[in-house]
Structure formats: C-alpha cells, structure tokens
Amino acid sequence: MAQTAAPATGASAITPISLKALAPWAVFFGILMLVLLYFVGAEQGATAVISGEGVHEWVHDGRHLLGFPCH
Numbered sequence: 809m810a811q812t813a814a815p816a817t818g819a820s821a822i823t824p825i826s827l828k829a830l831a832p833w834a835v836f837f838g839i840l841m842l843v844l845l846y847f848v849g850a851e852q853g854a855t856a857v858i859s860g861e862g863v864h865e866w867v868h869d870g871r872h873l874l875g876f877p878c879h
C-alpha cells in the first residue's frame with residue numbers, strides 16, 4: 809500500500825523571493841561585509857581611518873583568527 813504525503817492543514821505555502829527583491833539586500837550585506845573585512849584586516853597604522861588603537865584592539869582576535877598580519 810503506497811503512502812502519499814497529506815497536505816498540512818493550516819500551513820501557509822512558502823512563497824519564493826525573487827532575485828530582483830533580494831538584490832538590494834545582497835548588495836547591502838556585501839558592502840557591510842567589505843567594511844567589516846577592512847576593519848578586521850587593514851585598520852591599522854598608515855591605512856587607519858579612525859585614529860588610535862581602539863578599533864584594532866576590538867578586532868584583534870579576529871585578525872589573528874583570519875590570518876591577517878598583525879605584530
């Protein structure tokens with residue numbers, strides 16, 4: 809006897825998200841990740857946007873974890 813999946817009652821169907829609706833969010837999070845990568849990987853010394861060691865100290869462990877040169 810073959811069994812078939814019964815449709816779930818009360819469950820709403822999942823509607824797919826179009827690429828056109830998703831694209832601005834992908835660009836936004838891509839830029840956000842690039843800024844984060846900059847602060848973790850290059851915010852130090854001559855390339856520093858924010859003076860002082862504060863940002864460097866906050867991301868220092870991540871910097872070593874990702875293998876960026878540090879000290």
Ligand SMILES: [Zn+2]
Nearest residue numbers: 868872878879
């Ligand atoms: Zn270090």
